[in-house]
Amino acid sequence: MGKLDERVIIVTGGAQGIGRAFAMRFAAEGARVVIADVNGPASEKTAAEIGEAGGEALVAVTDVSDADSADAMARAAIEKWGRIDGLVNNAAYFQRPQVTVGPVEEITPEEWDSVMAVNVRGPFLCCRAVLPYMKERGYGKIVNISSGTFFSGRSTTQYVASKGAVIGMTRTLARETGDFGITVNSIAPGSTASDPERDQSRYEGRVPDRAIKRVERPEDLAGAGVFLMSSDSDFMTGQTMIVDGGAALN
Amino acid sequence: MGRLDDRVIIVTGGAAGIGRAFAGGFVREGAKVVLADINGEQAERSAAELRAEGGEAMALTVDVSDQAQTEMMASETIAGFGKVDGLVNNAAIAIRVKHTRAPLEEIPLDEFDRMLAVNLKGVFLCCRAVLPAMKERGYGKIVNISSGTFFNGRENLVHYVASKGGVIAFTRVLARETGDAGVRVNSIAPGLTASETEEHDIEEFAARVPNRAIKRIEMPEDLVGAGIFFMSAESDFISGQTLVVDGGVAVH
Ligand SMILES: NC(=O)c1ccc[n+]([C@@H]2O[C@H](COP(=O)([O-])OP(=O)(O)OC[C@H]3O[C@@H](n4cnc5c(N)ncnc54)[C@H](O)[C@@H]3O)[C@@H](O)[C@H]2O)c1
Ligand SMILES: NC(=O)c1ccc[n+]([C@@H]2O[C@H](COP(=O)([O-])OP(=O)(O)OC[C@H]3O[C@@H](n4cnc5c(N)ncnc54)[C@H](O)[C@@H]3O)[C@@H](O)[C@H]2O)c1
Numbered sequence: 194m195g196k197l198d199e200r201v202i203i204v205t206g207g208a209q210g211i212g213r214a215f216a217m218r219f220a221a222e223g224a225r226v227v228i229a230d231v232n233g234p235a236s237e238k239t240a241a242e243i244g245e246a247g248g249e250a251l252v253a254v255t256d257v258s259d260a261d262s263a264d265a266m267a268r269a270a271i272e273k274w275g276r277i278d279g280l281v282n283n284a285a286y287f288q289r290p291q292v293t294v295g296p297v298e299e300i301t302p303e304e305w306d307s308v309m310a311v312n313v314r315g316p317f318l319c320c321r322a323v324l325p326y327m328k329e330r331g332y333g334k335i336v337n338i339s340s341g342t343f344f345s346g347r348s349t350t351q352y353v354a355s356k357g358a359v360i361g362m363t364r365t366l367a368r369e370t371g372d373f374g375i376t377v378n379s380i381a382p383g384s385t386a387s388d389p390e391r392d393q394s395r396y397e398g399r400v401p402d403r404a405i406k407r408v409e410r411p412e413d414l415a416g417a418g419v420f421l422m423s424s425d426s427d428f429m430t431g432q433t434m435i436v437d438g439g440a441a442l443n
Numbered sequence: 444m445g446r447l448d449d450r451v452i453i454v455t456g457g458a459a460g461i462g463r464a465f466a467g468g469f470v471r472e473g474a475k476v477v478l479a480d481i482n483g484e485q486a487e488r489s490a491a492e493l494r495a496e497g498g499e500a501m502a503l504t505v506d507v508s509d510q511a512q513t514e515m516m517a518s519e520t521i522a523g524f525g526k527v528d529g530l531v532n533n534a535a536i537a538i539r540v541k542h543t544r545a546p547l548e549e550i551p552l553d554e555f556d557r558m559l560a561v562n563l564k565g566v567f568l569c570c571r572a573v574l575p576a577m578k579e580r581g582y583g584k585i586v587n588i589s590s591g592t593f594f595n596g597r598e599n600l601v602h603y604v605a606s607k608g609g610v611i612a613f614t615r616v617l618a619r620e621t622g623d624a625g626v627r628v629n630s631i632a633p634g635l636t637a638s639e640t641e642e643h644d645i646e647e648f649a650a651r652v653p654n655r656a657i658k659r660i661e662m663p664e665d666l667v668g669a670g671i672f673f674m675s676a677e678s679d680f681i682s683g684q685t686l687v688v689d690g691g692v693a694v695h
Contacts, residue, residue, distance in 0.1 A: 367694065369656075370656070371690070376691075403622065404683055405627070405680060414680075425671065426672075427665070427668070428661060428666075428688055428690050429688045430657060431656055434686060436680055436681050437680075438681075439622055439684075442618070
């Protein structure tokens with residue numbers, strides 16, 4: 194018996210990194226998981242791993258910045274399982290080459306637009322796609338992934354602005370959907386070692402700021418994800434939970 | 444199999460109200476609980492109920508504002524259950540203990556002092572009492588109960604709201620101080636909760652309902668999931684944070 198038995202949960206950007214950790218853990222807690230990611234082959238790999246571990250997963254290749262694609266994602270979940278209980282808006286551009294780290298004058302307007310398209314328009318479109326189904330059933334759990342950089346300001350403008358927008362969206366949407374039994378919350382991870390290909394020493398930069406002084410792993414976020422997807426958080430909405438080992442304090 | 448199997452958790456103010464609900468939830472998840480309350484009789488009745496349900500529970504008569512009594516609380520817990528994994532600082536002058544609700548000039552000075560002594564110094568003393576045992580084992584989970592009133596600045600309650608702001612500040616500092624020792628410190632801020640419905644008519648707790656995203660009266664059970672989360676290993680990389688659980692009045 195798991196914490197999420199029967200629940201159908203869509204994880205955008207669920208193929209790898211933090212999204213993958215959510216998907217694996219949700220499946221282990223009994224959820225049926227939709228991996229909605231632009232990267233088809235990586236999604237299939239994660240879905241296969243979930244299957245091998247005895248869980249259920251569906252791949253819906255999705256570009257969250259595209260309205261038709263987001264709608265198709267929701268329909269795929271409904272066609273397969275008939276309901277959508279949860280959505281984790283996790284897909285985002287957050288590092289090079291999609292996100293240039295630099296002073297604002299060096300960020301091109303084109304890059305600003307593409308970051309906003311994935312990081313802000315993406316969650317907007319995915320919420321838009323799933324909400325009719327959640328409202329119909331009178332229940333739903335949405336989690337938007339923001340970032341600790343919104344609290345520290347230690348990153349690059351286009352990215353941090355997009356992650357602040359996610360918190361704004363969380364708050365408004367919580368108020369809009371409470372009457373329908375839907376909760377909307379946000380998780381703000383700290384710098385997390387989500388890319389095994391990257392120089393691992395890069396993740397150590399933020400360690401001294403933390404109360405708990407070690408590198409953050411994608412699995413460190415899974416517990417908060419399970420809590421916010423489960424009925425344990427049914428009276429909590431509009432909130433942002435920082436999971437960063439105690440660097441930013443909210 | 445529960446999420447708190449074998450954890451020993453002290454709930455101050457655990458005799459009744461929100462603290463009693465936490466204790467019930469923790470026991471269902473496999474924890475052994477200590478109900479430390481100034482109302483020893485009620486704590487004993489609640490502990491007996493939990494034991495009757497098959498749980499392990501112990502009652503202690505403790506005034507959290509008294510250093511010697513908080514030290515006794517820690518030593519009796521260790522004597523009875525062998526260790527302390529968790530502490531929920533929930534005891535407060537809140538609903539059951541009467542207090543003045545009036546503008547600042549009308550708050551009696553001794554009442555201001557007592558409010559701070561229980562609601563803030565009580566948190567300090569209880570943490571002080573359990574931290575040596577937690578540090579020795581290299582693990583601990585502390586949750587301090589603040590209040591949604593801190594976020595919305597509820598009027599005519601300046602002594603209470605100040606104490607609850609202090610709790611959040613305290614949470615942040617202690618989180619940084621104890622991270623290296625494996626101790627996590629977080630806070631939960633409930634909204635107006637119907638924790639007492641004999642003297643108070645339940646409708647008195649409806650005042651905040653229109654401001655909520657989820658428009659109903661908050662019940663002690665609504666807080667239990669967050670309490671379990673912070674007492675469990677699920678939240679081991681979270682420290683120094685405050686979770687508002689109020690149906691979406693304050694957004695934090
Ligand atoms: N890793 C960190 O340090 C960190 C810190 C704070 C917040 N975050 C946030 O956590 C989330 C996950 O980060 P991560 O580190 O796992 O990132 P990642 O780059 O490892 O994974 C992101 C996933 O999203 C997918 N994706 C990208 N664009 C997409 C689109 N248009 N449509 C659908 N899928 C798309 C990618 O294919 C990838 O699988 C992001 O929202 C990120 O901003 C990460
Ligand atoms: N009920 C609400 O609307 C509400 C809202 C926000 C926050 N809170 C907070 O939640 C916590 C629990 O509140 P509640 O509504 O259950 O309150 P309550 O008054 O119903 O229960 C408080 C418990 O603490 C005990 N207590 C009081 N003084 C004590 C002392 N000096 N030492 C030991 N025990 C003592 C009481 O005997 C009682 O059992 C408090 O910290 C309160 O401030 C409550």
